[in-house]
Amino acid sequence: MRALLVVNPAATTTSARTRDVLTRALASDLKLEVATTGYRGHARDLARQAAEGGEIELVVALGGDGTVNEVVNGLLHSGPDPEGLPALAVVPGGSTNVFARALGLPNDVVEATGALLDALREDSSRTVGLGLVSGTPGTEDEGVPERWFTFCAGLGFDAGVVGRVEAQREHGRKSTHALYIRQVARQFLGEPNRHGGTITLERPGEAPIRGLALAIICNTTPWTYLGNRPVYASPEASFDAALDVAALSKLSTAAAARYATQLLRSTPERGPHGKHAVALHDLTDFTLHSQVPLPFQVDGDHLGLRTSATFTGVRRALRVMV
Template identity: 80%
Template sequence: MRALLVVNPAATTTSARTRDVLIHALASEMKLEAVTTEYRGHAHDLGRRAAESGNVDLVVALGGDGTVNEVVNGLLHGGPDPDRLPDLAVVPGGSTNVFARALGLPNDAVEATGALLDALREERTRTVSLGLASGTPGTEDESVPSRWFTFCAGLGFDASVIGRVEQQRERGKRSTHALYLRQVVRQFLGETNRRHG
C-alpha cells in the first residue's frame, strides 16, 4: 500500500516526538511518504496531487479539523469519484478534532494510529457522507468558491465567528477554546451594537 501522510506542524496537540512515532509506525506497515505542510492551503495541494497522481492508495491527515478539510477539498478538487480517489484516514492532532471524534477515533494520536493500523490490517473501511457548500448562481455570492465539508457547515453568526478566528490565526494566534470564546463574545457584541446603532 502506498500512502501519503500530510502532517500539520502547527497542530496544537501533536509534538515532534509524537509525529516521529506515528511516521515510524505507519512506515512499518506501508510505503509511506510523509510531508509537512509549509503554508496555508498546502494540505489542499497535497490532497489534490495525491488524487491526480493515481499512485496513492491512502492519504492520512495528521492535524485538526482544518487540516482534514483542506485534504478533503484537495482530494475532491476534480469531483467525487470513489474508483479513482485514494482512501482517507484521520489521526487527530488539533485542539478539538470533531471529525475524528465523530468517527469514534481515540483523541490520542498514538492510540488513533493504532486503531488505523488495525483497520488497515482487517481491511475495514467506512463510507462518510459529505456536503458541498457553494454560492448561489445569479447572486453576489456566486463568486464564493465551492467547498466540501465532512461534518458541518455554518453560515451567519457561527460562520462569522470562524472567520474572526481564522483572522486571528493568520496573525499568529493559536487555536484554543479561549480564542473561540473571545471571538463569539466579540461577534455577539458587534452584532448587538449594529442592531442598536
C-alpha cells in the same frame, strides 16, 4: 499499500517527536511517503496530486479539521469516486478534531495511530457523505469556487466567532476553548442582526423560511466539542444522510441565553428547540440568501462575507479508514 502522510507542522497538539513516532509506525505497515505542508492550501494540493497520480491508495491527514478539509478538497477536486480515489485516514492533531471524533476515533494521537493501524490490518473502512457549498447562480457570489466540508458550515453568528478566533490566532493567541468562549461573547455584543434576521432558506418544492438570524449546516453530529463535552446542534445529522440545518430567527439576550443553555445541555436525542428554532433534517439541495453580507465558515475556516450560498448533500462521497 502505498500511502501519503500529509503533516501539518503547526498542528496544535502534536510535537516533532510525536510526528516521528507516527511516521515510523505507519511505515512499518505501508509504503509511506511523507509531505509536510508549508502554506495555506498545501494539503489540498498534495492530496490532489495523489488523487491524479493514480499510484497512492491512501492519504493520511495529520492535523486539525482545517488540514482534513484541505485534504478532502484535494481528493475530491474532480468529484467523488469512493472506489477509484485514494481512501482517507485521519490522525487528529488539532485543538478540537470534530471530524475525527465524529468517526469514533480517539482524540489522542498515539491511540488514534493504533486505531488506524488496526483498521489497515483489518481493511476496515466506511463510505461517508459530505457537504458541498458553491456560489449561487445569478448572485454576486456566483463565481465562488466550490468547497467540500466534512462536518459543518455556517452563515452568520457562528462564522463571525470563527473569524474572530482566527484573527486572535494570527496575533499569536493559542487556540483554546476559553478563547472561543470570549469571542462568542464579543460577537454577541457586536451582533447587528440580533432582533431581525436577514437570512432566507430556500429549498425545492417548499415555502421559503425567512428572517433567520443564523444558520448552521451539519453533515454529522456532534456539531462541535467544548473540551470533552459534545455539542449537538443537529442531533439527527449523520454521515449516512444528507445535510441538516439548525437555525434561529431571534438572537435577543433572552433568546440567546435560552438557546446557549440548550446547546450546552444538548444530547443525541434533543438539540435546541422552541418557537425561534428551526431544525431541518436530510436536505439534499437548498440555498441561503442574506439581505446583507454575513460571515461564512466551512469546517471552522472563515471564508469572509457572503450574501448567498448553495448547498448540496452528497451521500457516499469518500471512503475513510476507521
